[in-house]
Amino acid sequence: MNCFVGVDVGTTNVKALAMPADLSQILAHASAPLTTLNPEPGYAEQDPAEIWAAFVQVIAEVSRELAVNGHTITHVAFCTAMHSVVPMNADGSSIGNAILWSDNRAEAQAKALRTTQAELGKAIYTQTGTPLHPMIPLCKLAWMREHDPRTLRRTARFGSIKEFLWYKLTGEFEIDFSIATATGLFDESKREWSNQAMDFAGVRADQLSAPVPTTYQRSYQTRPETAGTGLLSGVSLVIGASDGCLANLGAGAIKAGTATLTIGTSGAIRQTVRKPLRDAEVRLFCYYLDEGYYVVGGPTNNGGNVLEWVTEKLTQQDTDAVLAEAETIAPGSNGLLFLPYLQGERAPLWDASVRGAYLHVDWQHTRAHFVRSALEGVLFNLLSINELLTDKTGPARVIHANGGFAQSDFWVQMLADMAGIPVRLNASNESGSMGAILLTLKATGVVKTLDEAAERVAFGKTFQPDLTRFKQYQTDFKRWEAALRKL
Template identity: 30%
Template structure:
């Protein structure tokens, strides 16, 4: 039987999925890894650990179906965005990757703005500089680890390194390169002028193509290590946000995706590269157009933090029923989900998390619900900006781990006052990656045809509760004022 292989290199795990041409997710496997924090505000991962985990998941998928009974006709990728992997002339990893949630490079952003006015940076990248993105991380290495900087032959993004280990070819794609902040979003090419003004060697940046184009073929070494067939075609793949959107069938404006995983994102395709003039959101490259993205850095991560470090609970599903009994608004208990700074709308690396309004009547279930509500409020910040930009919101499709919780889905619907639906896809980013492979290898004639055949809507529809909406409107105003009133304190 013929399959496509979608590989999603996430922040906490890598997932590999065998998907047939109808879009059925036949076999999947995942392997977890951790984020290393060797210093305050640092977040790093070992690319070799990514590769070891990826090999395991590929091998396990092939074992499930039988290595000699499966024909994989194409391989695609999805990956955590913004991270920096530096390679030497022998294509060896020089140091651990600096990933998207790293906050160390604030000073480097100031230094970049001393050379290039922030308006000029914004004109080309359509975004504000933020810690954790490839460019500020690269400049941090240049300043603090010059001995490593001098060794650099190529800089790549996380999933590009895994694709290199499979194909032996270095390259990236527009949907991931756009998140480096050294990329001209409108032209879909490296920002040559910015590179020159910053004194960076242009040759550090690899070839950039579109996510559905063929990047290379499985090498003999990779075939021996993974069990994949020699010379299987491999496409470039893309960043996790556009890939999960494609996996949900989201290609054009009108439909937005709401994702809550480790982070939280609100995603809307746009037909022109429009952007927020205050740079509270990001404008990046989608597969054939562009998209606006609002992001929270600690969405599902906030719930995980509460469960593991405060309540010592391993399984939220056991508490879901009791938490559902807590009234909307958590009886005036609010949570700011800024455990690792904030991106949208504040773009503030110093923002902190906090509970506000704690009283003797509150218990663990109030705290759990308040965290879920706080994340929903943070994502509503993005929705409000979409409304300001007159981006149509005709349909909201949910994805990520939070769709496993009926309670959290209802909270988001009530906070947004929008109906929320889902697709039958389980591994959205893996399916998006597989669709790239399907288009690149001519299984389908177009992206639209591939999505039509491989993505199916579910019958699940969560309708907003208008009464709860009134409660949340009041709470949302207080939520917004909490950051404003505490902004200076967060600097301490």
């Protein structure tokens, strides 16, 4: 049986999923962990060699499993995290570590585009659809120009993690429109690099990759340095899109009125629209998925990392025990509020220096209250982003939930109760890999549109809101928003 493989390169793992073109079953699956390095406060990096090794490992595992069962890989498509920067030599080898989306070293450069150079910042946002924050390569490169000019001069090419992997496999420096729109350097309407943005960043167009559509394909040819993947010459490589955009597609959230809420290490809430949108206050992103499909929304730095903090630092219990403890407390945590800004924030504040807080702490509050309030704070923050989104797209009638948090029925039910609308899970929680496979269906002509591709998504459980809890949470949300305004 011929099959498609979707590869999802995230912050914590590289994963691969293999399915036939009819998506009738998962034929193989593999995962390998990644290590994030924090050499200085506010820094977040990964070793490109480790990322490549993890990619080779998962592709090789999937290839072996498929071969044993008589299946053949015909296409491999890529879903990768956004906003990374890898400095590379002309031969595609890395000069240093990959700087990740969560790296905040470029805070001053982002602030300048919001204050002293606000006119330029607004013009760049209008061109690119990327909010101005230390996460974006535009600001990371500007930081490098000011603080590490030697690396800037030595670097022949600046690319993302996807571009690093793509060059390893193809020998070409190419970037899909989706990842490009997340750099802050790409003029989306012209489909070319922005001169204004490049001037601010201190880079030239010949140091950046050639932009191509998300359905773009190249034929893989085996070379000694890539033989460990197990891929055969002639396999079609589909360049794919960003993780946020493909999470929407993989969740089947393509039509109006359908939102996707993802909580992994970080989180986001998004909707798919048919034409680019811009927010006058530069608070929402708008990224390219495919021709006539754009994903608009807002990301948060603080998602599953808050649960990790609660388990490792606050309670020193395992995750299941922490969630069970939170479930013993009534909605609203007896008035305790949590602002979940443990690692700065993107939407809705776009302030890398902000930090979290518990508010209205009372003698009656126990550790379990603090745990539940932390989980509620993460969702309140995402729903505050959703309010900004609703002003642009109209209200959502259903939320498709994915990411690590979707493995907790308790936390997903909390979301349904807070939002007051149904929350639906996919049959598979691997929405990024699934989205890459669905995009492959479009690239190969199996389907004509992404709407048609999304109709093939299988769903699991749907969580209906408890209206009594919804009313309680509406009151709590107003209190939480008032606290946020004071912040």
